[in-house]
C-alpha cells in the first residue's frame with residue numbers, strides 16, 4: 231500500500247498472499263461496488279489463468295495483479311493495448327531492458343515471453359466493468375525455466391539482477407493511469423503498433439476456426455491483425471495467437 235502512496239488514482243488496493251486468481255477477486259470487487267482503479271495483488275496464485283483458456287503459473291517471485299476499471303465504450307477496445315504499453319514502459323524503466331510486444335499482447339525480451347495480459351469484461355447492475363490482468367515473471371531464477379528456456383524468461387534472468395517489484399508495480403500503475411486518464415486512442419494505437427515485433431514477420435496464426443499462414447502486414451485500430459496469405463488474400467484475425475517464423 232505504501233508503494234502506491236501519493237498515487238491518487240488508486241484509492242483501494244487489495245493484497246493477498248495466495249488467491250486462486252486475482253481476476254476473480256477483482257470481479258467480486260466489482261459486484262460489491264469497488265471504486266475505479268481498484269488494484270488486486272497476490273504474491274502467489276494457485277489457479278492463475280491466461281488467454282485462450284490456458285492456465286498461468288504465478289509462483290513466488292512473479293508479479294500478479296488485476297486492475298478493475300469502469301471504462302466508457304471508446305476506452306474498452308483500447309484496454310489491451312493500453313495495458314501492454316503501460317507494462318512495457320514500466321519494465322523498460324524498472325529493469326532497463328527493452329521489451330517488445332507480440333500480437334496480441336505477449337511481453338517478450340529477446341524473443342522470450344516474460345509476461346502476459348488478460349482483459350475480461352462484464353456488467354454489474356447495467357454498468358460496464360473491465361478487469362486488466364497482468365502477470366510478469368519478475369525474480370525467477372533460470373532453473374525455473376530449464377525446460378522452457380527457449381520460450382520463457384524472467385526479468386531477473388535478463389537483467390542479471392533482482393528487480394524491485396514494488397517499483398515495477400508503481401511504474402505500471404503510473405503509466406496505466408496516464409494512458410487511461412488522458413485517453414488518446416490514436417496515440418495508444420500508434421505506440422502499440424510501433425512496439426509490435428509481429429509486423430513484417432511471417433506468421434502462422436491459430437484461431438478458433440483455422441490455421442492461416444502468411445505475412446503479418448498490419449494491425450487495425452480495434453487491435454485485430456491483418457495477415458496476407460501466399461495466395462494474396464487478406465485475413466483479419468480478431469482473436470487467437472500467432473507463431474513467429476524467422477526467415
Ligand code: BTN
Pocket residue numbers: 250251252253275277278279280281282284286288293294295296336345346347348363364365366
Ligand atoms: C496470457 O499471456 O495468456 C495472459 C496471462 C495473464 C496472467 C495474469 S496474472 C494476474 C491475473 N490473474 C490471472 O489469473 N491471470 C492474470
